[in-house]
Amino acid sequence: MDKGMSKSSKKGVILGQGGELHQQTVNTEETLTTQQGVPVADDQNSLRAGPRGPTLLEDQVMREKIFHFDHERIPERVVHARGYGAHGYFETYESLTDLTCADIFQRKGERTPVFVRFSTVAGNKGSADLPRDVRGFAVKFYTKEGNWDLVGNNIPVFFIQDAIKFPDLVHAAKQEPDRGFPQAQTAHDNFWDFISLTPESMNMIMWTMSDRAIPRSFRFMEGFGVHTFRFVNGGGKSTFVKFHWKPKQGLQSVVWNEALKINGADPDFHRRDLWDAITMGDYPEWELGLQVFDEIFAEKFDFDVLDATKIIPEEEIPVKVVGRLVLDRVVDNFFAETEQVAFCTQNIVPGIDHSDDPLLQGRNFSYLDTQLKRLGSPNFTHIPVNAPKCPMHHFQQDGHMAMHNPKGRANYEPNSWGKEGGPRENPVKGFISYGASVNGPKTRARSETFADHYSQARQFYISQTPIEQKHIGDALMFELSKVEREEIRERVVSHLLNIDDELAKRVARGLGLDKLPKPADAAKPTQKNLPASDKLSIIKNGPKNFKGRKIGILMTDGAAADIFSEVEKVAKSEGALVEVVAPQIGGVKNSKGKKISAGQKIDGGPSVLYDAVVILTSKEGAANLAGFPPAKDFVSDAFAHCKFIGFVEDAKMLLEAAGIAEKVDEGCVLIEDTKSANNFIKRCREVRFWEREKNFS
Numbered sequence: 001m002d003k004g005m006s007k008s009s010k011k012g013v014i015l016g017q018g019g020e021l022h023q024q025t026v027n028t029e030e031t032l033t034t035q036q037g038v039p040v041a042d043d044q045n046s047l048r049a050g051p052r053g054p055t056l057l058e059d060q061v062m063r064e065k066i067f068h069f070d071h072e073r074i075p076e077r078v079v080h081a082r083g084y085g086a087h088g089y090f091e092t093y094e095s096l097t098d099l100t101c102a103d104i105f106q107r108k109g110e111r112t113p114v115f116v117r118f119s120t121v122a123g124n125k126g127s128a129d130l131p132r133d134v135r136g137f138a139v140k141f142y143t144k145e146g147n148w149d150l151v152g153n154n155i156p157v158f159f160i161q162d163a164i165k166f167p168d169l170v171h172a173a174k175q176e177p178d179r180g181f182p183q184a185q186t187a188h189d190n191f192w193d194f195i196s197l198t199p200e201s202m203n204m205i206m207w208t209m210s211d212r213a214i215p216r217s218f219r220f221m222e223g224f225g226v227h228t229f230r231f232v233n234g235g236g237k238s239t240f241v242k243f244h245w246k247p248k249q250g251l252q253s254v255v256w257n258e259a260l261k262i263n264g265a266d267p268d269f270h271r272r273d274l275w276d277a278i279t280m281g282d283y284p285e286w287e288l289g290l291q292v293f294d295e296i297f298a299e300k301f302d303f304d305v306l307d308a309t310k311i312i313p314e315e316e317i318p319v320k321v322v323g324r325l326v327l328d329r330v331v332d333n334f335f336a337e338t339e340q341v342a343f344c345t346q347n348i349v350p351g352i353d354h355s356d357d358p359l360l361q362g363r364n365f366s367y368l369d370t371q372l373k374r375l376g377s378p379n380f381t382h383i384p385v386n387a388p389k390c391p392m393h394h395f396q397q398d399g400h401m402a403m404h405n406p407k408g409r410a411n412y413e414p415n416s417w418g419k420e421g422g423p424r425e426n427p428v429k430g431f432i433s434y435g436a437s438v439n440g441p442k443t444r445a446r447s448e449t450f451a452d453h454y455s456q457a458r459q460f461y462i463s464q465t466p467i468e469q470k471h472i473g474d475a476l477m478f479e480l481s482k483v484e485r486e487e488i489r490e491r492v493v494s495h496l497l498n499i500d501d502e503l504a505k506r507v508a509r510g511l512g513l514d515k516l517p518k519p520a521d522a523a524k525p526t527q528k529n530l531p532a533s534d535k536l537s538i539i540k541n542g543p544k545n546f547k548g549r550k551i552g553i554l555m556t557d558g559a560a561a562d563i564f565s566e567v568e569k570v571a572k573s574e575g576a577l578v579e580v581v582a583p584q585i586g587g588v589k590n591s592k593g594k595k596i597s598a599g600q601k602i603d604g605g606p607s608v609l610y611d612a613v614v615i616l617t618s619k620e621g622a623a624n625l626a627g628f629p630p631a632k633d634f635v636s637d638a639f640a641h642c643k644f645i646g647f648v649e650d651a652k653m654l655l656e657a658a659g660i661a662e663k664v665d666e667g668c669v670l671i672e673d674t675k676s677a678n679n680f681i682k683r684c685r686e687v688r689f690w691e692r693e694k695n696f697s
């Protein structure tokens with residue numbers, strides 16, 4: 001023990017003479033060292049000339065520590081900066097030899113390790129999880145023949161058709177450059193100015209204004225490869241393919257007012273949800289689906305399959321399910337894995353190839369280029385999360401932070417070093433690009449087959465349920481109400497007139513436009529005969545049960561013990577979680593005097609954090625909470641967000657104070673016994689009681 005230090009009652013804990021705490025190794029703890037491995041005796045005090053004197057430059061321990069800290073940050077991704085990753089595996093359901101020689105699709109039942117990163121697009125790294133935004137859905141498959149990255153989104157189309165417009169799109173969407181805000185939202189002039197001058201974005205705008213852009217969780221959203229890719233089989237035959245991820249948990253989104261509140265209550269809502277589900281063993285799963293088609297279909301399809309602003313409706317080409325993705329392991333270290341992972345559309349494997357989609361072609365350049373800047377060296381493939389799990393042999397060498405360097409004398413080929421000469425080409429297994437014929441004059445021209453900007457936007461809109469259509473209108477009104485320049489608002493409405501008259505009129509009314517503008521000049525008239533596609537609606541593809549969802553039970557002292565155990569029991573048998581929200585974090589004593597611990601204190605656990613709620617108070621508890629705004633909001637928000645609400649007779653006073661006692665509807669279930677608790681859970685399977693929203697003005 002140093003001079004001036006005194007022992008505390010805890011073994012290995014010493015107080016310094018300035019009162020600072022020193023935790024020292026006793027038995028099994030490892031010794032703290034510098035990066036050079038030198039043991040450190042005192043991590044609380046820098047080296048000084050006397051206890052009150054200046055710190056000495058000589059202090060290599062402090063300098064090393066601060067030097068490293070000073071360089072902890074790397075540039076965030078230029079887009080998709082905020083994300084969350086997890087490990088898992090992909091399991092192949094059947095051999096697809098006839099379609100592709102990609103090794104991952106050859107053997108039924110084979111499991112391939114994967115790393116997945118979900119993200120928002122526009123917000124900075126520290127933004128919240130629930131802005132209205134596209135979500136990234138990037139999957140790295142560590143196949144036996146190299147890494148295949150399927151870098152997709154939760155929306156199957158994109159804003160632009162040509163990668164040359166990507167910098168403009170992203171500049172317009174992110175914070176405005178003079179003021180540095182608003183961040184993580186598109187509700188501002190620059191974004192809508194750009195969009196209103198870019199009619200090819202209209203299909204994507206319908207999707208981003210829909211509830212797809214405010215998913216309940218990463219677990220409850222679809223993923224799409226977006227572009228048309230190619231499969232190539234062992235005989236060199238190619239077919240076109242589009243990739244889909246279908247969540248086994250079913251689709252689910254939140255409502256906009258809820259999203260706004262979640263961002264405040266828990267900005268990490270989505271990452272926490274994924275972390276919790278995986279650590280509790282409720283592994284999320286998606287099935288990989290393919291839409292496979294040939295040149296003949298591509299020729300006769302109304303739209304160009306190389307145009308990333310278009311889908312192929314599932315009714316035209318059904319999605320064939322070929323495998324499942326299971327996420328079963330959280331990261332050990334967020335920075336090492338989620339931050340350093342580098343997905344790249346150019347990472348494809350034998351049997352998979354690019355198409356001529358001009359957006360995809362530009363992406364193939366952009367990702368590698370940006371990652372060199374972001375990760376600081378061409379050796380980012382040496383970082384474990386990026387390194388293939390199959391053998392690698394090449395002559396690439398040196399560079400910053402080179403971790404794996406080839407051995408031996410030969411670092412070039414051809415060479416004449418025989419066995420020691422290193423790896424050789426393999427024309428049998430090696431990647432061979434599909435030999436598509438390419439010709440045509442060099443030109444900066446866009447194909448006329450890309451010119452229909454409205455027909456599929458309309459098709460998406462008419463495929464939605466009335467509630468979903470209403471949400472699209474509401475979202476447009478919200479976003480445009482934040483736009484300061486009226487001519488931009490008008491220009492957007494002029495595009496909506498080419499999509500759906502009623503939608504355009506409703507938005508115009510909502511914005512208070514004095515008169516309707518003329519419809520925008522359309523390069524091609526809208527085809528109004530495209531049929532509705534049920535697969536495009538979230539509500540029509542919702543969950544079949546309440547598994548993986550969370551019920552918030554607002555409880556007070558004296559709450560009925562039997563009802564609590566009933567709700568807990570039925571929720572458990574459904575695979576749903578319950579969390580108690582109480583006036584104090586210490587929990588409550590139920591009617592039998594048993595202590596029930598709380599997951600949240602009422603003002604930290606608003607109902608927006610739950611998929612359904614139960615108001616389980618005693619009479620006295622309800623009376624106390626009736627005067628407490630966070631408790632009233634808990635109930636009234638759950639009602640306004642169309643959630644199923646279970647309640648007990650004793651909670652009536654709180655319901656009254658929240659203003660819903662008179663409005664109790666079929667989405668509010670009185671829980672008195674096993675039967676009604678079961679009934680409540682059954683209702684919850686519909687996720688929301690949308691009927692209620694019809695009564696909101």
Ligand code: HEM
Nearest residue numbers: 077080117136137138152153158163166226362363366370
């Ligand atoms: C179909 C259209 C697109 C989709 C589905 C898409 C998807 C994604 C996803 C999921 C990420 C995040 C990857 C991660 O989690 O690390 C990402 C990042 C990125 N995307 Fe895209 N993107 C699209 C279009 C584009 C285009 C056209 C460009 C550029 C020409 C581009 C450039 C980038 C860049 C530079 C990053 C950051 C990559 C990094 O720093 O690692 N994207 N994109």
